[in-house]
Amino acid sequence: MNCILLPAENIAHETAQINAVSQVRHVTQVLGAKVGESLKIGQIGGQLGMASIESITQDCIQLCDVQLTTAPPPKLELTVILALPRPKVLRRLIMDMTALGVRDIILINSYRTQKSYWQSPMLERLDEFVLEGLQQGVDTIAPSIYLKKRFKPFVEDELAHLVTNGAIVAHPYSTQSFAHYIKKRSLDSLSPAQPDLHMQSVYGLPSLVCIGAEGGWIDYEIALLAAQGCTPVHIGPRILRTEAAVNALLGQWLL
Amino acid sequence: MNCILLPAENIAHETAQINAVSQVRHVTQVLGAKVGESLKIGQIGGQLGMASIESITQDCIQLCDVQLTTAPPPKLELTVILALPRPKVLRRLIMDMTALGVRDIILINSYRTQKSYWQSPMLERLDEFVLEGLQQGVDTIAPSIYLKKRFKPFVEDELAHLVTNGAIVAHPYSTQSFAHYIKKRSLDSLSPAQPDLHMQSVYGLPSLVCIGAEGGWIDYEIALLAAQGCTPVHIGPRILRTEAAVNALLGQWLL
Numbered sequence: 001m002n003c004i005l006l007p008a009e010n011i012a013h014e015t016a017q018i019n020a021v022s023q024v025r026h027v028t029q030v031l032g033a034k035v036g037e038s039l040k041i042g043q044i045g046g047q048l049g050m051a052s053i054e055s056i057t058q059d060c061i062q063l064c065d066v067q068l069t070t071a072p073p074p075k076l077e078l079t080v081i082l083a084l085p086r087p088k089v090l091r092r093l094i095m096d097m098t099a100l101g102v103r104d105i106i107l108i109n110s111y112r113t114q115k116s117y118w119q120s121p122m123l124e125r126l127d128e129f130v131l132e133g134l135q136q137g138v139d140t141i142a143p144s145i146y147l148k149k150r151f152k153p154f155v156e157d158e159l160a161h162l163v164t165n166g167a168i169v170a171h172p173y174s175t176q177s178f179a180h181y182i183k184k185r186s187l188d189s190l191s192p193a194q195p196d197l198h199m200q201s202v203y204g205l206p207s208l209v210c211i212g213a214e215g216g217w218i219d220y221e222i223a224l225l226a227a228q229g230c231t232p233v234h235i236g237p238r239i240l241r242t243e244a245a246v247n248a249l250l251g252q253w254l255l
Numbered sequence: 256m257n258c259i260l261l262p263a264e265n266i267a268h269e270t271a272q273i274n275a276v277s278q279v280r281h282v283t284q285v286l287g288a289k290v291g292e293s294l295k296i297g298q299i300g301g302q303l304g305m306a307s308i309e310s311i312t313q314d315c316i317q318l319c320d321v322q323l324t325t326a327p328p329p330k331l332e333l334t335v336i337l338a339l340p341r342p343k344v345l346r347r348l349i350m351d352m353t354a355l356g357v358r359d360i361i362l363i364n365s366y367r368t369q370k371s372y373w374q375s376p377m378l379e380r381l382d383e384f385v386l387e388g389l390q391q392g393v394d395t396i397a398p399s400i401y402l403k404k405r406f407k408p409f410v411e412d413e414l415a416h417l418v419t420n421g422a423i424v425a426h427p428y429s430t431q432s433f434a435h436y437i438k439k440r441s442l443d444s445l446s447p448a449q450p451d452l453h454m455q456s457v458y459g460l461p462s463l464v465c466i467g468a469e470g471g472w473i474d475y476e477i478a479l480l481a482a483q484g485c486t487p488v489h490i491g492p493r494i495l496r497t498e499a500a501v502n503a504l505l506g507q508w509l510l
Contacts, residue, residue: 238509244351252506
């Protein structure tokens with residue numbers, strides 16, 4: 001936790017209370033904070049700032065001098081469509097995409113998603129993972145998360161409306177590289193007379209990314225996604241774990 | 256496992272044996288492969304290729320028609336210096352850096368590395384994690400891994416020799432962004448008369464990256480690293496988990 005996020009009802013004027021068990025434990029045990037020290041906090045959905053610790057009990061930390069004056073960082077103009085992964089990695093993936101600032105996350109079914117994943121109790125805990133991600137990434141605005149249990153109807157009926165400014169599907173066996181895709185888009189958008197290096201990455205990146213789970217997409221899925229405007233691209237000859245691939249790919253949006 | 260890597264002694268002429276428990280289990284249970292089917296294999300330190308399954312017992316899979324004709328992908332011209340992380344995340348970090356193709360990995364002590372991490376039995380298992388990473392990333396050449404338990408002597412006496420083509424230290428509180436660092440380096444290296452967009456990323460990326468563990472580096476460590484030529488850079492206002500940061504940062508080398 002790089003900041004402690006509190007719901008609006010825990011904040012009043014210049015005072016606030018931390019009463020969630022995990023947050024109280026983090027402040028007292030991990031940070032080892034003491035009365036009088038200051039803490040980086042934020043309001044869920046609101047601003048970031050600082051507060052001072054007024055008192056500490058086992059269940060509650062009372063804060064004073066609450067100043068929430070900093071806007072959260074801008075979200076990425078990005079929708080990630082992710083084949084529902086194993087429950088074990090779902091928590092870290094939601095945390096990481098949230099920390100990276102993804103605006104919309106769509107979890108969809110795929111041929112290689114086991115049916116049992118949709119029954120996992122982890123799916124009831126998405127809000128918790130999002131809060132972890134926001135507190136990691138020092139943000140206050142949660143991404144929107146949508147669950148789409150039927151691949152074909154979603155792709156055929158809903159996906160086209162989401163493809164507004166370029167879309168890719170990560171596929172290790174594609175013939176086009178992501179580097180080539182970005183370069184082509186950025187060159188297309190530049191005036192040949194005045195190439196503007198600075199804007200290259202901003203122009204070249206798509207606003208929608210589809211990423212498979214372990215084992216990736218099958219050819220039928222790639223064809224359906226491509227028919228709706230998602231260009232299949234690879235990121236080199238190396239195949240990464242889903243978690244690593246998500247971070248390696250989305251890391252391009254940080255530069 | 257996107258390929259099964261075997262030691263040289265398990266391969267003779269056009270035959271080979273898989274007898275490691277985890278590999279036999281993967282082929283039979285995860286892939287569900289049968290006699291007559293083909294498998295993607297490689298020789299540790301050697302070439303990649305294909306083989307056919309001749310027989311399957313509980314302990315051993317016999318392969319025939321072994322053809323190892325494909326060179327592994329090139330390594331990244333990159334050394335990663337990583338503050339030794341919690342044992343729990345060490346496995347995934349070694350796997351991911353290996354899969355990404357990092358050539359040299361140096362695990363060092365830092366102020367925020369707990370002393371107990373150096374006693375972890377996980378440190379005895381690095382070869383195993385490297386093999387997992389190679390089989391994930393479809394590579395055969397292991398990175399070199401070095402353990403440096405003393406920060407200051409390493410940084411003062413050894414680091415300068417490793418800074419050959421640019422070096423950065425990832426630091427969320429740096430004033431310079433990694434994007435600015437890359438752009439500056441690439442513009443410096445380009446002839447103003449003939450800007451070559453294609454080579455931009457190749458020229459701009461450094462050959463050495465220092466990444467902290469949870470909690471990052473302390474100011475003293477940043478100062479010592481900077482004195483040896485490592486430029487502190489941030490990758491935006493968001494702070495990522497070590498694992499996510501490593502992949503998000505190294506993802507830049509894939510494009």
